[in-house]
Amino acid sequence: MSKNPVIPYILIFALGIGLIFFMSLYGIDQKKEIADGDGEATEEGTKEEGASSEFDAEAVAQQKCIGCHGGDLKGSVGPNLHGEDKDAKELHEIIKNGKGGMPAGLIPDENIDDMVDYILTLK
Numbered sequence: 406m407s408k409n410p411v412i413p414y415i416l417i418f419a420l421g422i423g424l425i426f427f428m429s430l431y432g433i434d435q436k437k438e439i440a441d442g443d444g445e446a447t448e449e450g451t452k453e454e455g456a457s458s459e460f461d462a463e464a465v466a467q468q469k470c471i472g473c474h475g476g477d478l479k480g481s482v483g484p485n486l487h488g489e490d491k492d493a494k495e496l497h498e499i500i501k502n503g504k505g506g507m508p509a510g511l512i513p514d515e516n517i518d519d520m521v522d523y524i525l526t527l528k
């Protein structure tokens with residue numbers, strides 16, 4: 406039994422402060438994770454329901470590629486991308502480095518393979 410009736414309150418107060426301190430540290434940790442996690446957490450919910458990846462190749466193609474490859478990607482300034490006879494490696498190279506009138510660097514490196522996969526689905 407404590408003689409001083411205030412002691413239990415002080416204990417609860419200290420616990421509360423400790424909890425707040427702990428939670429703020431935890432929050433900072435989570436922020437770091439979000440920052441480190443190549444933007445995954447922050448981009449959640451802003452993307453349409455992509456199959457396996459957050460990169461929506463079709464949507465990006467509609468923004469960045471149709472200007473030259475035509476609204477259905479069947480060709481205008483740039484060639485028809487349907488029924489592509491080049492293999493994935495060549496397509497990757499062209500999207501990454503550009504070729505002739507095809508600008509380089511339209512797609513971030515880590516998403517190029519997704520775009521190639523998408524192009525190879527166009528028949």
Ligand code: HEC
Nearest residue numbers: 469470472473482483484496499504505506507508511520
């Ligand atoms: C400024 C116009 C322009 C834009 C924008 C553009 N392209 Fe192209 N693209 C071209 C041209 C021109 C070629 C033909 C290059 C050549 O063979 O000399 C080409 C070629 C390609 C090829 C090779 C096709 C083949 O069979 O040789 C691929 C794949 C391709 N583009 C994908 C894309 C993708 C994906 C995007 C959107 C991210 C895109 N392009 C945006 C102009 C463009």
